[in-house]
Amino acid sequence: MRHFIASRCSYRLLLVGLLCLLFAGCTQYQMQGVVVEGMVSSIRVLDKDDPRLLEGYPLPMAMVESTLDADRLNRKTLPRAISDVDGSFVVPVDETGAGYLDYYIRIVVRKAGYDTAITDMRIPGPDKLIFVTLARGEDKYKPEPEDLLEETMKMGEPYMQ
Numbered sequence: 001m002r003h004f005i006a007s008r009c010s011y012r013l014l015l016v017g018l019l020c021l022l023f024a025g026c027t028q029y030q031m032q033g034v035v036v037e038g039m040v041s042s043i044r045v046l047d048k049d050d051p052r053l054l055e056g057y058p059l060p061m062a063m064v065e066s067t068l069d070a071d072r073l074n075r076k077t078l079p080r081a082i083s084d085v086d087g088s089f090v091v092p093v094d095e096t097g098a099g100y101l102d103y104y105i106r107i108v109v110r111k112a113g114y115d116t117a118i119t120d121m122r123i124p125g126p127d128k129l130i131f132v133t134l135a136r137g138e139d140k141y142k143p144e145p146e147d148l149l150e151e152t153m154k155m156g157e158p159y160m161q
Contacts, residue, residue, distance in 0.1 A: 031091040031123060031130065035062040035083040035109060038133025041117040043107055045124045046131045058087030059134055062111040066091050070106035070120060078105075093123065108141065109134065116141035 036056030046052060066078040081089040095103060103123045107130065110116045114134040118141065124130060 029093045029095070029123075029126065031066070031093055031105075033064070033089055033091075033130030033132060035059045035064075035087045035089065035111070035132040035134060037114075037136070039135055040133065041109075041115040041135045042133050043109065043117045043119040043121070044131045045121065045128050048127060048129050050129075050131075053129065053131060056133060058085070059083060059111055059114070060085045060087065062087070062089075062109055062114075062132070062134065064089050064091060064132075065108045065110075066093075067106045068093075068095065068103060070104075107132075108143075110139060110141065112139075115139060 034053060036058055038056055060083055062083040064081040064083065066081075068076040068078065076095075078091055078093060081091045083089045093103070104120060105123050106118070106120045108116060108118045109132045111134055113136060115137040116139050117132050117134055
């Protein structure tokens with residue numbers, strides 16, 4: 001009888017442990033970062049405790065646009081984020097395994113009066129931050145068209161007649 005009770009308790013503990021792992025794995029990944037003023041516009045991935053995160057003047061109100069699989073036709077635009085007073089931003093990524101599996105993302109960070117920072121990269125893990133520096137200057141970035149097929153058809157119209 002004692003063995004039966006002990007095995008039931010161990011099964012319950014195992015079940016509770018599995019449920020905790022399941023719920024922890026179901027939380028939505030959030031890509032986090034910080035935007036600061038710098039000499040050159042760039043985007044890098046750093047550890048959360050990297051001392052370079054404290055360098056530079058934080059830039060609030062910078063717009064962060066992200067696109068999953070930007071080079072493919074089935075790309076997915078993620079919600080836009082705006083940097084806070086301390087330059088920090090958070091982009092929710094609603095994809096299974098994001099932050100752990102290989103997802104590639106294009107990140108574009110813009111602010112009026114600053115040159116745009118853009119990069120294609122692998123989504124960083126949950127223990128990393130995106131460090132964005134924006135340099136003062138003219139913004140020369142031209143966004144890609146939303147629908148590549150439609151844009152291609154428009155460009156080809158003069159040749160079709």
